[in-house]
Amino acid sequence: MTPRRPMRRHALATRLLAGQAVVLLAGALTVGLVAALVGPPIFHEHLLQTGHPQDSPELAHIELAYRDASFISLSLGLLISLLAAGAVSWFLARLLRRPLGLVTDAARELARGHYATRVPDVGSGTELDTLATSFNVMASRLEGVEDTRRxxxxxxxxxxxxxxxxxxxxxxxxxxxxxxxxxxxxxxxxxxxxxxxxxxxxxxxxxxxxEGRLALTRAPVLAADLLRAAADSVRDPYRSGGVDLRVDVDPAPDLLVDADRTRVGQVLTNVLSNALRHTGPGGTVTLSAHRDGAEVVLQVRDDGEGIAATQLPHVFERFYRGDSARSRDRSGSGIGLTISKAIVDAHGGTIDATSAGAGTGATFRIALPSPQHGNGREGHARSDEPVSPSNLHKT
Missing domain, CATH: 1.10.287.130 (Signal transduction histidine kinase, dimerisation/phosphotransfer (DHp) domain)
Structure with missing residues (x-):
């Protein structure tokens, strides 16, 4: 670790003390000028009102005593203020130096590529603790990005x-x-x-x-039509694999989704192909749709291999291989589900996977906005509109 320069250790205390001194000196100068220009005439006028003659020796002595007392009082006040400012500056610098030094050292290590660096909890106050927490969150995300890149x-x-x-x-x-x-x-x-x-x-x-470079042609489309079209596109491989593919749209035949028919069809095909790879002969995959608030959920449920709990958070990551049999087949590129998530996110929807564990099957839920209830995240559907990066969630 690169050693810190001693001069920088005292720079904060020096700046605090200098700032306090400037403020105090400016205040003392202002008070001194006001006292010198305003105080003596007022004091002289009050002495005259008490009956002292204009040229009385006592009057001159009293006014001299007033000026000396004012000067001594202001000088002592300024000295005490400077000492207090120095003590406060030293205390604040000591309080801030260690946590700021830890954050600085951690930032230096992070810049060198040591993404496991974290700032320890120093308990120096709400603001500094918040800074340390935010830094650690940033470091964790950078570490995650680096791990994903590798x-x-x-x-x-x-x-x-x-x-x-x-x-x-x-x-x-x-x-x-x-x-x-x-x-x-x-x-x-x-x-x-x-x-x-x-x-x-x-x-x-x-x-x-x-990167937000997908062009979506969005329009209201029946969820039942999307499910039937997706099932038809994979009917032959399902038949060859001995897997029963069922489409259940009877409970909600009139549900509409605000979506690009081709892109959502691509998502459903990817999910269905994934389900086929992990459902053995004699198994069943069911396509269904239902309403969930302002969204319509397209669901793909299989009774195949299932997904372990440790793998669920990673199923949409590029090339993730928690289980080589589950992650890809010999001809797949391993990013079909990643593409699916990016497309669904571009629609302002969500896609997730659930499973009770190995051998219990898996369920993929694709939630898309419904034009019947409006789309709070995307607004009205527009044709051939490039997707803004701000509308994409993290994949």
Whole structure:
């Protein structure tokens, strides 16, 4: 840790004392001038009113005594004030020096990239404790951002490694003549190339959503239509996987949501694909909708693997791998749910996942504003409106 300069340790006390001294000197000068210009004439007039002659020796002696007494009194008052100011400045500097020094040292360490640095609780007063608490919150968030960045880079390298290694191996084999360009080899090359392209597209999609560059064409749309369209888009893979996909819109057939039909369909498809990957043959996935206050909730519930409690807070993070079987399949990029959250946030809605634990299934809730009740966060729907970053929640 870089040592602190001694001069800076006393700079605060020096500035406090100097400030107090300037104020006191200005006050003393003002009082002295007022006393010298106003006091003697008034005192002289009162002496004359008591019957003292104008040229009386006693009158001159009394006025001299008045001036000396005033000067001594003001001097002693100024001296006592300066001593008191010095004591108060020293006390305040001592009270503030340690917590401010701790915050300064912590900020210096944070600037050097030591994001685990925290300011200890020094108990020096409400304002300083609030400053220390705010600093620690900021440091925690920076540490979280740094951890996410490191994990993102690591997972991105992991995602790129397999297709690049496959393409490199086939390229080397084709160059050396060990492999011929058969239909099977061509299929592998196309699949890995498409995987890289899909990863690039997904990353761009997340970036555009989180940076507020998504264009939403919002309009009132029936929730039942969204659910049926999403179910139709994944009907074949569900049938192939032996999973029963049900759409339950009978309790609320007329619910409207204020949404971009294509984007919300993308969200539902991502969630349904995730549910299919983690629901075994013979399982059931149910799509439903219901009203919750001013919002309409689109719900996807499965009876598959479930999600552990420790994984629930991270299911929407990019490339999160709490359970490799749950986080992605072989062809997925691992950020489908991240994209879904960014799209829902752009609508001013929320998406969350709940599960009672492993083997109990999972439920994803997508809450979107209803035009029937207005949208307190987004205002009226507008077509082709770029999403402002201020309307996006943290992903």
């Amino acid at each position: 994990r993102l880079l690591s997972d991105l390298a992991h995602e790129l490694r397999t297709p690049i290694a496959t393409l490199a191996a086939y390229h080397e084999g084709l160059t050396d003549g060990v492999i011929t360009l058969t239909p099977e080899a061509r299929t592998v090359l196309v699949e890995q190339t498409e995987r890289l392209a899909r990863l690039a597209d997904d990353l761009d999609e997340v970036s555009r959503a989180e």
